[in-house]
Amino acid sequence: MNLATPAGRRRCLAGILTGTKALLLTKCNEDNMNTSTVYAICAMSDIPSQKAKGFLLMRVDDDGMTRPWPVVVVRWGQRVFGYVNKCPHDGVTLDWERNQFLDPNGIRLMCGKHGALFELGTGICVEGPCKGRSLQPVALSIFDGDICITDVKLVEDDEVLPNGRET
Numbered sequence: 001m002n003l004a005t006p007a008g009r010r011r012c013l014a015g016i017l018t019g020t021k022a023l024l025l026t027k028c029n030e031d032n033m034n035t036s037t038v039y040a041i042c043a044m045s046d047i048p049s050q051k052a053k054g055f056l057l058m059r060v061d062d063d064g065m066t067r068p069w070p071v072v073v074v075r076w077g078q079r080v081f082g083y084v085n086k087c088p089h090d091g092v093t094l095d096w097e098r099n100q101f102l103d104p105n106g107i108r109l110m111c112g113k114h115g116a117l118f119e120l121g122t123g124i125c126v127e128g129p130c131k132g133r134s135l136q137p138v139a140l141s142i143f144d145g146d147i148c149i150t151d152v153k154l155v156e157d158d159e160v161l162p163n164g165r166e167t
Ligand code: FES
Pocket: 087, 088, 089, 090, 091, 092, 111, 112, 113, 114, 115, 116, 128, 129, 130
């Protein structure tokens, strides 16, 4: 996949909700300059290796409605893994304490409420009430040192008024 130098970088709603500056990049290929959009939610350096960070994004669904979309991003060296921050067993966010996503050994995602453990690379629950089920993966890529979300449509912050309403 080829990327054009981003002609315009715009902050995304993620920046408002998480305090992390986010960027919008335009993806292109040789035939089409605007085939889809990827959203940079933070710099790679914003998440230390072997740590996880949560983001509350606003996704535009197929029905055109915008809905909060909490995601967790795990960085492991130069690799990143993304999942919807929602336990498959009870639907609650994993970080019972803000941004506390990992188990005491730091090698699995953990539901802070019930202790379910999920593999970092697959999101599969290996222990707990939802054993065998999986976190919903979020497509991520790294472009130009930024961690980017792909394959979704997000609300950008310039589409949202200061009071949180969309323009
Ligand atoms: S909500 Fe599923 S283990 Fe906590």
